[in-house]
């Protein structure tokens with residue numbers, strides 16, 4: 001028997017969805033009805049919901065959170081690539097690392113890629129660290145924390161497998177140094193680099209409860225989906241979680257909130273400076 005799926009979303013249901021996604025995940029879906037509709041149509045048809053209202057009730061009533069996670073997997077934009085916004089990698093190697101090498105006395109460098117998508121960003125940082133520290137990397141704890149709300153993106157990130165196209169902007173010698181070719185002609189990040197990145201689920205709408213403060217937080221091309229209030233609250237939480245003298249990188253296309261607590265150093269690079277410090 002064929003099920004007649006009505007994916008047409010009425011105004012009430014769409015505003016229920018917008019409110020739910022914004023309050024739980026910060027993502028603003030106002031005026032995105034066409035995209036939402038096209039991303040959910042096949043799923044609704046395949047999973048037997050007879051209309052959008054029924055589906056939305058299921059998302060909101062599912063206490064396991066599985067249906068909501070599935071919705072987020074479908075709605076988030078995970079676009080990313082290696083060496084994205086290369087100015088950040090220049091700053092990382094030329095400014096951040098030389099400063100950190102001098103100031104991080106316990107040799108425990110704390111870096112967080114918040115909204116890491118498929119892992120290109122944290123792996124890219126791990127490669128920079130490997131190159132920068134060379135043999136002395138053994139004297140350092142260089143583990144990078146990488147978080148996202150998309151389980152689908154996190155799963156792929158953990159595998160660390162990419163097409164040759166995704167590697168286009170990386171220096172050629174890095175491709176041979178940091179990737180193994182798979183039997184399917186794809187490229188997998190080498191174990192020793194993968195083991196330097198710890199992937200975790202974290203919703204940026206929630207409290208930040210990691211054990212230590214960070215020397216660098218990257219939250220690039222994530223806040224673009226958030227409204228001003230959400231951005232402002234998130235930047236305050238990041239600030240609290242940043243070491244004195246530490247940095248925040250945001251996407252170059254993103255605007256900082258009006259009450260940004262960090263001090264701007266250059267486009268899309270911010271620093272926590274609250275006291276006169278020699279760092």
Ligand SMILES: C[S@@+](CC[C@H](N)C(=O)[O-])C[C@H]1O[C@@H](n2cnc3c(N)ncnc32)[C@H](O)[C@@H]1O
Pocket residue numbers: 024025026027076077078079080081084114115116117118121147148149150153202203204205219220221222225251
């Ligand atoms: C466009 S990607 C950016 C990836 C990478 N930072 C870059 O610049 O290439 C945005 C990522 O933010 C994640 N994201 C969106 N809302 C989030 C939230 N509330 N908490 C954590 N991650 C979120 C999405 O799942 C997606 O993987």
